[in-house]
Amino acid sequence: MVIPPVIAALPRFALLDGPSPLARLERFSAALGARSAAEVWIKREDLLPLAFGGNKLRNLEFLVGAALADGADSLITSGRRWSNHCRLTAAAGARAGLAVHLVLTGPPPLPGEEGPNQRLDELLGATIHVTASDDRAERAALVASIAAAEGAAGRRPYVVGIGGSGPVGAAGQVLAGLELADQLEEARIGAATVVLPSATGGTHAGLVTGLALATPPERAVIGLAVAAPSAELRRTVGGLLDALEPLTGIRVADSSVILEDDQLGAGYGHPTEAATDAARVLARTEGILVDPIYTAKALAGLVARVRDGRLTGPVVFWHAGGTPGIFERLPGTP
Numbered sequence: 589m590v591i592p593p594v595i596a597a598l599p600r601f602a603l604l605d606g607p608s609p610l611a612r613l614e615r616f617s618a619a620l621g622a623r624s625a626a627e628v629w630i631k632r633e634d635l636l637p638l639a640f641g642g643n644k645l646r647n648l649e650f651l652v653g654a655a656l657a658d659g660a661d662s663l664i665t666s667g668r669r670w671s672n673h674c675r676l677t678a679a680a681g682a683r684a685g686l687a688v689h690l691v692l693t694g695p696p697p698l699p700g701e702e703g704p705n706q707r708l709d710e711l712l713g714a715t716i717h718v719t720a721s722d723d724r725a726e727r728a729a730l731v732a733s734i735a736a737a738e739g740a741a742g743r744r745p746y747v748v749g750i751g752g753s754g755p756v757g758a759a760g761q762v763l764a765g766l767e768l769a770d771q772l773e774e775a776r777i778g779a780a781t782v783v784l785p786s787a788t789g790g791t792h793a794g795l796v797t798g799l800a801l802a803t804p805p806e807r808a809v810i811g812l813a814v815a816a817p818s819a820e821l822r823r824t825v826g827g828l829l830d831a832l833e834p835l836t837g838i839r840v841a842d843s844s845v846i847l848e849d850d851q852l853g854a855g856y857g858h859p860t861e862a863a864t865d866a867a868r869v870l871a872r873t874e875g876i877l878v879d880p881i882y883t884a885k886a887l888a889g890l891v892a893r894v895r896d897g898r899l900t901g902p903v904v905f906w907h908a909g910g911t912p913g914i915f916e917r918l919p920g921t922p
């Protein structure tokens with residue numbers, strides 16, 4: 589892997605211990621139907637080392653690196669109560685010896701009814717603040733007031749944006765794209781399609797850029813929108829592609845950004861029947877688990893496209909992590 593020089597020069601705090609595995613899913617591929625012409629592979633970002641793993645550890649290598657280079661002694665970030673990014677920020681902060689403040693979307697749960705991610709955040713030593721409502725502006729205001737209070741107390745906080753998906757965090761995903769390109773080459777796979785869940789866009793923008801840097805052959809990335817609808821997400825990804833250009837020397841064309849809405853269902857965090865079915869097929873053929881908020885929806889998008897013949901040849905399912913989400917109580921579920 590040739591890391592672009594500007595990224596290689598960025599401060600980085602090691603959280604990974606090597607590439608995440610790329611593995612073939614033979615029984616899963618076969619279960620998608622005898623007529624299916626796809627060969628499905630899985631990229632196991634869920635096996636990255638800390639706190640149940642997940643793609644956001646890649647962003648956090650650069651974000652924690654930037655915080656330490658800035659002389660910070662704490663990290664502040666925000667998200668929903670089931671946020672994998674928040675849990676992994678708590679874990680990364682623990683590893684780096686930084687205090688972590690998490691601002692989670694309210695309203696606060698009743699005592700004893702905190703979900704698994706919030707309990708893990710606490711276990712990892714983060715200080716948790718829950719907003720009174722689910723209003724985004726309230727969450728942003730609370731982040732700003734905690735940062736101000738930290739500063740006033742003589743501490744130096746570093747604020748990490750939602751999902752860790754600014755250009756600094758997305759640099760970690762560029763390296764993921766380069767890593768995948770190396771693994772595909774080793775497996776002698778040329779053209780391939782990557783399918784991933786897309787929420788704040790950093791993973792998508794970084795991956796397409798990393799794959800484009802790595803060379804031909806043509807490797808497409810299909811993002812299944814799981815939070816914002818694709819039209820809005822496309823603008824976010826476009827902005828990130830602009831911001832990545834000075835870091836990588838390339839700007840992937842907007843026409844290469846494929847984002848689809850067909851698995852969004854009733855919206856972010858609302859389980860769908862297709863996702864539940866896809867999760868069952870993967871669990872029962874390969875013993876691998878996906879969560880209902882992110883990865884099962886992307887998997888459902890993959891399954892639909894393989895079954896109807898839109899996707900053929902090698903397909904890589906980007907298992908971005910999120911495993912504790914399996915145990916979250918989500919809207920519309922008992």
Ligand SMILES: Cc1ncc(COP(=O)(O)O)c(C=O)c1O
Pocket residue numbers: 642643644671672673751753785786787788789790791792882883908909910911
């Ligand atoms: C498990 C999982 N998959 C996918 C995503 C989406 O990544 P991004 O926010 O970079 O679009 C997230 C984001 O939090 C995630 O936690």
